[in-house]
Amino acid sequence: MTNAKIAPSVAVKADLKGAYAPGSVVVIRDEEWLVRATEKTTDGTLLHVQGLGELVRDATASFYDSLDVVTPLEPSAARVVADGSPRYRTARLWLESTIRKTAVPLGEGSLSVATRGLADVLSYQQAAVRKALDRQNLRPRMLLADAVGLGKTLEIGMILAELVRRGRGDRILIVTPRHVLEQMQHELWTRFALPFVRLDSAGIQRVRQKLPATRNPFTYYKRVIISIDTLKSDRYVASLRKHRWDAVVIDESHNLANATTLNNRLARLLARNSEALVLASATPHNGRAESFAELIRLLDPSAVRPDGELVPDEVRRLVVRRHRHSPEVAQVVGADWAERQEPNNVLVPATPAENAVAEELEQTWLWPGKGGSPYSGKTASLFPWTLAKAFLSSPAALKETIEARLGRLSNDDKGDPERQARECEALERLAALNEKTLRQRSAKYTRLVAHLKDCGVGRGSPARVVVFAERLATLSWLHRNLPKDLGLPAEAVQMVRGGEDDEQQRIVEEFKQEQAAVRVLVAGDVASEGVNLHAQCHELVHYDIPWSLIRIEQRNGRIDRYGQKHPPRVTALLLDPASRRFAGDVRILAKLVEKEDEAHTALGDAASLMGCYDVKGEEDQIRDVLAGNKQLDDVVRPLAAVAAGNDLAAMFAQMFEGPSEQPAQPAEDQPEAGLDLDSGLYDDDVSYLEDALQEAFIDPTAQPSRGGVGWRRDEAFGTVELSPPPDLVQRLEVLPQAYLAERKVTERLVLATTQVRGKDRLAAARREDKISWPDAHYLSPLHPVLDWAADRALAALGRNEVFAVRGTVEAPTVLLLGTLTNRRGQVVSTAWLTAEFPTPANPSFTLISPHESARAALRAFGWDTARNNPAPVTDVEALSELVAPAVHQAESHLLNVFKAAERDAGQLVEEWTRRLDHWDAEADVLIQRSDLKQRRTSVEQEKALVQAMAPDRQLVRPLLVVVPDVEGGKW
Structure with missing residues (x-):
C-alpha cells in the first residue's frame, strides 16, 4: 500500500492514445462502443468495437478515426450511480462481464480456458499449448507434428481457445482436407464452444444466396472452416489478399512443402496475413531439407538462414513432435489408448483361376522371356506392375486396368501398330483369364x-x-x-x-x-x-x-x-x-x-x-x-x-523423438494468475447466466410470447434450458443447419452445466442417436450464450458511469483496472488496484493498494461472496468527486509497474529485431540469389509485426466505488 497526495486541481484531460486502448469506451455516430482491439494503419487507427447502446447492443463494427469522429470517454470523468438492484445484481453482472471481456495478458503463462472444455486434461497436450503461447515467441506460431493419434485437433482447439481469451482470436480461418471439415467443426464446437461456419459445398451455396457476388465472404464470417482445395482457387485468393486473420490453422500441412504448388501459394499468403499460425501434420517432412525449410519459413522466415540451412534451436522452438511411446505420452494415456x-x-491361397492369371502376369508381363514385355508404351518397366498391383487388389481392379489400357490403345494413332496389336492380344488374353475369376x-x-x-x-x-x-x-x-x-x-x-x-x-x-x-x-x-x-x-x-x-x-x-x-x-x-x-x-x-x-x-x-x-x-x-x-x-x-x-x-529423432531425461509428470493445470474467469463474483457459469437472464427479462421462466425465455434449471440432471432470443440465435446460425434443425437449437437451447454431464451427453449422442452433435451442449467459459449475456450486462450503465455499492471497507474505496497494451491493441499487462479515501472530504489523500488478481481485489472489500443490498448508496455526487483522484493516482502508481513490463516486452522485441537484422546481414552476402527477394520481403514484414508488439499505451478504468457497510452511516 502506498500513501499519496495530489492537488485537487489536477487536470482530467483525456489521453487520446490511452483512451483507444482495448476496454475503453468511445462514442462514434452518437452511439457508445466498447473497444475490443485497435490497429495502426496507413489510413489512421482502425478500431474494432462492440456496441453498448440499445440500438447497437449486439453489433460489432470497425471504424477509422480518420473517417469518423471518435470521442473517447475519459475514465477520470466517470459519474457514480447507485445500484439499487437486489443483492447488487446489476453491479455484479456488469463487473463480472467487464472481467470476462478483458483479455488475458499476452505473456500469461498459465492456461485460462484450454483445460475447461470437454477434452481430457493431458499434460503432453497442455505442454504443446504452453509452447505455442510462450511469451518468447511474440507471435503464436507452431508446427504440431505429433504422430498419428495423439490428438492434434484437440491441441488446436486448446490453442485457439486460449487465443480467444487473450483477445487474439476474433478472426480465425481453419483450412483442412474436405473430408474432415465436419469433424473439425464438431470438435471445436462440442469440446470448446467455438462456433465456426463450415464452407463446404452446401455452406458456399448459402453464402452465394446471402451475399452479393462482389462481397468478400471472409468479412461476413469471422470464423471459417474451409477445404484447401476450395480455398486455393483464384476466386478466393483475391479476397484473401485483402483480409487479415488473427489466427490461421492449416491441417495436413505436409501438402504445402512444394514451393511451386497452389497449396504453397495459398499458405504463403495466409502466413503473411495472419498473426498466429498453426500447421499440423503427422508427417511433417519428406526427407528433403529444402521442403521442410519451406514449412518452417511459413512460421518464421528467419528460422531458416538465407542459404537455406535450418537453425536447430529455432526449429525446436517452432515444432512439437511426440509419438505414442514417447515417455510424456505413454505415462498419461493409460487405458484410454x-x-x-x-x-x-x-495368407489366402489363390483359386485355380487366380493362379492362371498370376502365371500369365508372371510369364508375359513381369518376367517375360526373350520377346520382352508386350507393353507398347514408354513406361515398359512400370505398367506390368500396375497390372500386378491391380490383380493383388481384386479381379474387378484388374478388369478396370485392362479396359482402361485397351481404351487408350484404341485411341492412339501415333504408336507402332504392330507393337500395339501384340499388346492388345496379350491384354485380351489376360482379360479372358481374369473373366473366369469374376465368375467365381x-x-x-x-x-x-x-x-x-x-x-x-x-x-x-x-x-x-x-x-x-x-x-x-x-x-x-x-x-x-x-x-x-x-x-x-x-x-x-x-x-x-x-x-x-x-x-x-x-x-x-x-x-x-x-x-x-x-x-x-x-x-x-x-x-x-x-x-x-x-x-x-x-x-x-x-x-x-x-x-x-x-x-x-x-x-x-x-x-x-x-x-x-x-x-x-x-x-x-x-x-x-x-x-x-x-x-x-x-x-x-x-x-x-x-x-x-x-x-x-x-x-x-x-x-x-x-x-x-x-x-x-x-x-x-x-x-x-x-x-x-x-x-x-x-x-x-x-x-x-x-x-x-x-x-x-x-x-527429428534427436530433437523431438528421443526419450527425455525426466519425463514430464502429469499434473493439474495451475490456476490462472492475473485476470481470472473465476472472479469470485459467481460460483459457476450457470449462476452468472441465470442472473443475467433475471436482469434482462422481468420473468425469464415465462415463455417468449409472455416476455421471457422459458428458462428452466434442472440441477438433478445438470442441465438448463432456454429459448434463444433473436440476437442469440444470430450467434448460433453458423453451426450446421442439420444440427440446428435436428436438435432444435434455435428453438430450445439445452446446456449441460458440468463437465461430467457434458461428456456424458457427447458420448450419448454417439451411443444413442443418429447424429454425433449432443442434445445438451456443454456450457464452457467461451460459450456464445455467456458472451451474449456479458454484452447485455455491459449495456446496463449509462454513458461513462460506475456503480456505487457497499462492502467491508473502512472508508470509500474505488476499484480500478489498469491495462498496458501494444500498438496492435493487445493487452500486455494488467493491474488491479484499490484507491482508499480515509477522509473523503480531502480526496487529495489516497491510499493505493495493488492486488495480484481480480479475485484478490474483490476479496479486499468483501465481494468474493454475494451480499445483500439494504438500500441504494446515497450522496453519489460526493463519491463522483473521488473518481478523478483515484484514476490519476493509480496512473502514477502504475508508471513504475508498467515501465517494468514495457522494459521486459521491449527486450523481447529487441532480441527478435536483432535476430532479424542478423538474417538481413547474411542475406546481403547472398543478394545475387534471385530466390532471396521473396524471403527478404517476408523478413521485412516480420520486422514490422515485431515492432507492433512493443507496448505503447496504458489505460486505467474505475470499475466500482465501495462505501462502508455500516448501518446509519453517511452513505
Whole structure:
C-alpha cells in the first residue's frame, strides 16, 4: 500500500492514445462502443468495437478515426450511480462481464480456458499449448507434428481457445482436407464452444444466396472452416489478399512443402496475413531439407538462414513432435489408448483361376522371356506392375486396368501398330483369364467375408470394421457384394472414396454413431488422413496392402489413436498364388505391415525407415524390390540405423523423438494468475447466466410470447434450458443447419452445466442417436450464450458511469483496472488496484493498494461472496468527486509497474529485431540469389509485426466505488 497526495486541481484531460486502448469506451455516430482491439494503419487507427447502446447492443463494427469522429470517454470523468438492484445484481453482472471481456495478458503463462472444455486434461497436450503461447515467441506460431493419434485437433482447439481469451482470436480461418471439415467443426464446437461456419459445398451455396457476388465472404464470417482445395482457387485468393486473420490453422500441412504448388501459394499468403499460425501434420517432412525449410519459413522466415540451412534451436522452438511411446505420452494415456495387437497377416491361397492369371502376369508381363514385355508404351518397366498391383487388389481392379489400357490403345494413332496389336492380344488374353475369376468366388473376398463374421459383423451385432482398399473398382465391388454375403441391408455397408465432401462427411459421421445402421466402412485412401474412426471400431482390414509404409501407418492411425478403449487389431489379407516368384512378392508386402508395426512402437514414424517421406517414392522403391532389382533390407532401414543417420530423419529423432531425461509428470493445470474467469463474483457459469437472464427479462421462466425465455434449471440432471432470443440465435446460425434443425437449437437451447454431464451427453449422442452433435451442449467459459449475456450486462450503465455499492471497507474505496497494451491493441499487462479515501472530504489523500488478481481485489472489500443490498448508496455526487483522484493516482502508481513490463516486452522485441537484422546481414552476402527477394520481403514484414508488439499505451478504468457497510452511516 502506498500513501499519496495530489492537488485537487489536477487536470482530467483525456489521453487520446490511452483512451483507444482495448476496454475503453468511445462514442462514434452518437452511439457508445466498447473497444475490443485497435490497429495502426496507413489510413489512421482502425478500431474494432462492440456496441453498448440499445440500438447497437449486439453489433460489432470497425471504424477509422480518420473517417469518423471518435470521442473517447475519459475514465477520470466517470459519474457514480447507485445500484439499487437486489443483492447488487446489476453491479455484479456488469463487473463480472467487464472481467470476462478483458483479455488475458499476452505473456500469461498459465492456461485460462484450454483445460475447461470437454477434452481430457493431458499434460503432453497442455505442454504443446504452453509452447505455442510462450511469451518468447511474440507471435503464436507452431508446427504440431505429433504422430498419428495423439490428438492434434484437440491441441488446436486448446490453442485457439486460449487465443480467444487473450483477445487474439476474433478472426480465425481453419483450412483442412474436405473430408474432415465436419469433424473439425464438431470438435471445436462440442469440446470448446467455438462456433465456426463450415464452407463446404452446401455452406458456399448459402453464402452465394446471402451475399452479393462482389462481397468478400471472409468479412461476413469471422470464423471459417474451409477445404484447401476450395480455398486455393483464384476466386478466393483475391479476397484473401485483402483480409487479415488473427489466427490461421492449416491441417495436413505436409501438402504445402512444394514451393511451386497452389497449396504453397495459398499458405504463403495466409502466413503473411495472419498473426498466429498453426500447421499440423503427422508427417511433417519428406526427407528433403529444402521442403521442410519451406514449412518452417511459413512460421518464421528467419528460422531458416538465407542459404537455406535450418537453425536447430529455432526449429525446436517452432515444432512439437511426440509419438505414442514417447515417455510424456505413454505415462498419461493409460487405458484410454489400448496397445495395438500384433499384426494379423493372413495368407489366402489363390483359386485355380487366380493362379492362371498370376502365371500369365508372371510369364508375359513381369518376367517375360526373350520377346520382352508386350507393353507398347514408354513406361515398359512400370505398367506390368500396375497390372500386378491391380490383380493383388481384386479381379474387378484388374478388369478396370485392362479396359482402361485397351481404351487408350484404341485411341492412339501415333504408336507402332504392330507393337500395339501384340499388346492388345496379350491384354485380351489376360482379360479372358481374369473373366473366369469374376465368375467365381475370389479367394481373398471369401476370406474377407469369413473374417468379418469372425469379428462379429452381422444382423443384430454392434461390431464394426473398416476395410481399406486402394482401387475404386475394388471399393465398388466390395460395396456392391458385401451386404448380400453378410446378410445385411444395403445401408449397413457404406463406401468413402472421394467426391462430394457433404456425402463423405455424412458417411464418416454415421460410422461413429452406435445407433446408425452402418457396420462396415469400405474406404479408399482419401479416408487415411485426418479421419477419426475409433469411436465404435477397433478392427481394420487392409484388403490390399499399399506399397508404402506411410500409407499403411496413416490407415492404421484411423483406429489406433487416443480414445481407443479396445486393443486395435490390424489384419492384412494377402493373396498367395502358387507361383514361386509371385508368392515371394506377397511375403515382401507382408513384411511391410510388420515393419510399420515395429516403427510404430519404437519411433512413432514409419516414414523414416525408407527415407523417402513420400508415398510415390516408397512405391517406386518397393516396385524395384518386387522386380528383383533391390533387396527389401536395402530400402527399409533397420530402426537403429535411422536414429544413427545424418539426414533430416535423424535430426527429428534427436530433437523431438528421443526419450527425455525426466519425463514430464502429469499434473493439474495451475490456476490462472492475473485476470481470472473465476472472479469470485459467481460460483459457476450457470449462476452468472441465470442472473443475467433475471436482469434482462422481468420473468425469464415465462415463455417468449409472455416476455421471457422459458428458462428452466434442472440441477438433478445438470442441465438448463432456454429459448434463444433473436440476437442469440444470430450467434448460433453458423453451426450446421442439420444440427440446428435436428436438435432444435434455435428453438430450445439445452446446456449441460458440468463437465461430467457434458461428456456424458457427447458420448450419448454417439451411443444413442443418429447424429454425433449432443442434445445438451456443454456450457464452457467461451460459450456464445455467456458472451451474449456479458454484452447485455455491459449495456446496463449509462454513458461513462460506475456503480456505487457497499462492502467491508473502512472508508470509500474505488476499484480500478489498469491495462498496458501494444500498438496492435493487445493487452500486455494488467493491474488491479484499490484507491482508499480515509477522509473523503480531502480526496487529495489516497491510499493505493495493488492486488495480484481480480479475485484478490474483490476479496479486499468483501465481494468474493454475494451480499445483500439494504438500500441504494446515497450522496453519489460526493463519491463522483473521488473518481478523478483515484484514476490519476493509480496512473502514477502504475508508471513504475508498467515501465517494468514495457522494459521486459521491449527486450523481447529487441532480441527478435536483432535476430532479424542478423538474417538481413547474411542475406546481403547472398543478394545475387534471385530466390532471396521473396524471403527478404517476408523478413521485412516480420520486422514490422515485431515492432507492433512493443507496448505503447496504458489505460486505467474505475470499475466500482465501495462505501462502508455500516448501518446509519453517511452513505
